[in-house]
């Protein structure tokens with residue numbers, strides 16, 4: 001099991017913020033990342049549809065013999081995590097519970113704000129996760145449907161997005177939140193702007209680092225951590241290769257070199273995807 005890759009997926013490139021944290025914490029792991037760019041974004045879609053896409057992709061990743069799957073998308077986590085954890089016999093990790101845990105640890109007044117896509121916020125998954133951790137938590141949720149487009153256009157600051165962000169956040173700031181969960185994989189790229197809007201007294205939580213810690217803990221417990229450095233990274237997309245590579249470098253960094261287009265009906269040979277070890 002040790003030497004099998006980790007599988008990760010998202011509706012597109014957003015989950016690469018999670019992959020960044022996984023690589024930083026576990027540089028020896030081989031990782032296959034799949035972005036469903038052809039059908040993303042998932043946020044505006046019906047949750048049932050997101051559920052169907054997510055099953056399809058988890059099955060696809062299992063076809064590569066992955067040892068663990070990270071659902072690196074809040075909308076997909078909201079749609080499918082619990083069911084997937086029940087039905088598959090390898091560990092499946094989502095991004096909602098790690099973020100919720102980190103927020104409860106950080107919050108002093110137990111007044112926590114959550115922002116995300118319509119799909120995530122509409123599912124109530126963060127409320128459920130937070131209540132399960134500590135039933136004293138008061139949760140203030142807000143869907144921010146315009147944020148993903150801003151990030152994908154590269155517009156992460158300026159007057160326009162500031163006004164939009166203020167409109168989304170003002171009610172929860174007035175309600176006295178002291179912690180804000182960025183419940184969407186795109187939002188860590190808006191951290192500077194969000195900080196400007198919330199002021200320094202509100203802690204911002206990204207689930208990426210916490211998710212990586214959860215993955216490491218699970219693999220360690222099972223004795224499945226890879227010990228043969230360096231890890232190799234494969235980037236697959238169902239959409240446009242060039243767009244994915246360009247945006248991918250913004251989300252993850254220079255490691256996003258070759259991106260391979262796949263159609264979910266057939267698997268390229270794993271070893272040819274992993275290629276030679278890159279010693280750089």
Ligand code: DGL
Nearest residue numbers: 011041042043074075185
């Ligand atoms: N990755 C998605 C999420 O975290 C954001 C992009 C989308 O709407 O698909 O919810």
